[in-house]
Amino acid sequence: MRLVNIHIQLIFLFIFEIGVQSAHAQIWTIQQCIDTAKVHNKSLQMGYNNIAIGKQKSKEVKANFIPKLTANTDYKYFTNLPYQLLPLSTFSPSAPEGQFKEAQFGVPHNINANLQLSVPFYNPQIYGTIQTSKIALELTELQFKKTEEELYFEITNLYYNAQYAHQQMVFIDGNITNAQKLLLNMQLLLEQKLTKGTDVIKVKLQVAQLMNQKENISSKYQQVLNVLKFSMGLSLDHQILIDTVIQFQNTVEHTVASTLDMRIIKTQNRLLSSEINTLSNTRTMPTINFISLFGTSGFGYDKQPNDFLKFYPIGYAGIQISYPIFSGTTTQRKLNQKKLELQNNKLQFDANNDQNNMQIENTKMQRSIAQKSMETIINQVELATTIYNQTILLQKQGEASLTDIILADNALRESQQTYLSAIIDYLKADLELKKITGNISSLK
16 A cells, blocks of 8 residues: 655654653564563463373373282281081081081181282273373363464454554644644734634643543553553563554455364364264273282181181282173263264354354455545545645634634544544454454464
């Protein structure tokens, strides 16, 4: 876009030199603000931690396949030894069948110590959970990127707002200078009795209104900077200066790419499918473990004349197979829930896609309107500037009234603000279009 023959106040819209600055003052670009936020923003720091947590959870699930070795020991003193019923024929061969005699077995002191090893060969729930944890980690990383994207969008938007407020102050400074010059001329005319005292009062009122407007915008500018510093993760007492050059390009068509929202929904679909597959396998697939035990059992008797404490070795190794036959309807109910969640996920994908297409079309129209407004309003600013300067000259020659000057000044200020608003509207529409077309990464 070519900007030709525009009043000096319009040039300040693009390049504004800050008056008195410290030799060490730093001007922050949008990219520097984003880079600082990547290091200091609390939300991103929590996102880094969430990714680390997801990686640890994935390792935790995989650790279920590591052999488990357990040391067990126990000591029991039986105040009453357990009873067993033995057939009476054991003691008397001639005893009739069906009669029993109680007997106590064992000794009061029992000591057991062993090492137990368990190695899972196949477990459908563990295998399914490993796959699910991988997808969950992908989802966490996408959500982190989503947080990054939202932060980049927010910081850029705040930066534009700060530039807008700053340029408003530039325009107001110019208007205050013009009003003060006019006030001086009116005071000279009043001394020469060539104008009325009410005219001087009107100009003084205009100067006061401009000063009040500048104060309000200055406060708004500082508030925007405070929010910007908060988003960057900096303390409020940290001094920053923004780049006051508002940079924009002619309309650039952004290629529509897969947005993070769509990628998140797709990953959620995979996560639900993995959970459904795991639940199904736990209903139909067996669990196989290798188990072994090695230890000793001790028996003791503390009565005379046969007191003793003796230990005997024990050990075994084998395969343990567990197959689910019927475990109620809990798993089926969980499956039904996940299938409904999967249906909602597909509906959400379609709805999000339709909404995104609609937003792209609307934002393109908003950006196009803002661009056309800039091209149109440039001429209006030039014309309003020319009219104001000519009116000032005519007023000095006594051919224009104070009312004419005020009207010309209002027209000039309105055209300035309209042009500035059009530029910011264009930038924000282009920023929104980058976001909804999946091109927000171009900010990084």
